[in-house]
Amino acid sequence: MTKKTSWKDVPMLLWPFYAIWRLIALVLGLTGRVLGVILGLVLLILGTLLSLTVIGAVVGIPLMILGMLLILRGLF
Secondary structure, three states: OOOOOOOOOOOHHHHHHHHHHHHHHHHHHHHHHHHHHHHHHHHHHHHHHHHOOOOOHHHHHHHHHHHHHHHHHHHO
16 A cells, blocks of 8 residues: 655655645646536537537537536536
């Protein structure tokens, strides 16, 4: 199993590098969530537009479901 490193386990000389690494990980994590929500919203809108036609409903409804799942994953 992988042990999670806390700031107490990091040597004093390496602490600035550890802090920068954690900041970058936080920013990338938040960016990924925002990107997921935006992509989910686009798929939701595209699925709604496709569902307006009878033939497009076959593709539109799964796109709407996928978009909603991406939005939920990004928020929670």
